[in-house]
Amino acid sequence: MDHQTTRKAHLPSVIEDDNVSLVHYTSFKTIFCSILIRTLMAVIFMGCGVGALVYAISNSDTQGKTTTPHAHIPGNIYSMDLVTQMSACGKMYYTNRYPIASSNDTQFFNLTEVGSSWYQDSVYKKIRHRIGLSSQDWRQTYYVYEDFSFIDSPTGCIRTSNITYSTYIKSMGLVNVSLLQTDATIANKNKQIKVTQYETIPPPSVLYGNSHPTLVDVYVDPNSHSALLWEMRFLDVNQKNSLYSIRFEFFGMVPDQPDDAIFQDYSKHCKPQSNYIYEN
Incomplete structure (x- = not known):
């Protein structure tokens, strides 16, 4: 087979006029994995923020109801x-x-x-x-x-x-x-x-x-x-x-x-x- 007629599935680049432009092709699988990873990271960070907020509210309620006498926090x-x-x-x-x-x-x-x-x-x-x-x-x-x-x-x-x-x-x-x-x-x-x-x-x-x-x-x-x-x-x-x-x-x-x-x-x-x- 002629060497010039041998082609790969995807060409790494094409030549336009006198300038050389590199055009990269990314498969659908790679794009999907990237979107999925970013979504998971966003969900994790959001979960951490919500958890910290819930803990702060819960801890504040607990301190507000304390009945343990203390020098700075007397209760009942x-x-x-x-x-x-x-x-x-x-x-x-x-x-x-x-x-x-x-x-x-x-x-x-x-x-x-x-x-x-x-x-x-x-x-x-x-x-x-x-x-x-x-x-x-x-x-x-x-x-x-x-x-x-x-x-x-x-x-x-x-x-x-x-x-x-x-x-x-x-x-x-x-x-x-x-x-x-x-x-x-x-x-x-x-x-x-x-x-x-x-x-x-x-x-x-x-x-x-x-x-x-x-x-x-x-x-x-x-x-x-x-x-x-x-x-x-x-x-x-x-x-x-x-x-x-x-x-x-x-x-x-x-x-x-x-x-x-x-x-x-x-x-x-x-x-x-x-x-x-x-x-x-």
Whole structure:
């Protein structure tokens, strides 16, 4: 057969005039595979995008319904042991109830006010709680750690393992407090502050000092989740002392990390070289 008459199924190129143009022929099978691959890739990328969107919506709904207490995400339950917060200047009010002589059903109440400060580190489990801010009204400062405490006072210092970070907060009924209302208000002088209110009836085992708080309310800033006010009421008719209520107000409470030095600024009674009293 003549060499010039031999032809392939497809010519790789043709010659037009004086210019050479390469004309490529692609089979239908190759075109179809290319379109199919591109379509599959588009479907895969679209599926990934839809999946990410569904996951984000689902995760957002789950977080919105959480009831687990946390320093930054309180829900239907609030526990103050999970909060880092501080206030250098607050108030403590305690009320005593006394019967009036020659009367079985009439009582009078005596309200006492004293300054107070609160520093709390929930990560390293430390609290510094001072009752009495001036040298004239200072009563105690509690330096509370994870496993023990110092109780510093003008008369001396006690080191005790009976008061720890968790037990100190529990003694005030401030753990697992139930949501009561989200649109409550509290008064600071002439200003009304919007807060979230939690309330609980502590079990009989909860004791603040030697008294059992029968009802506890906590008022929490809805944005910072800091406790601005908490109040313990002692309504047990069988209670042997005259204590009626204790209320702590810390309207300046903020969710800041206290300086670690604040948890060790003892008076001379609690310095390492001093002879403080051990109490087990």
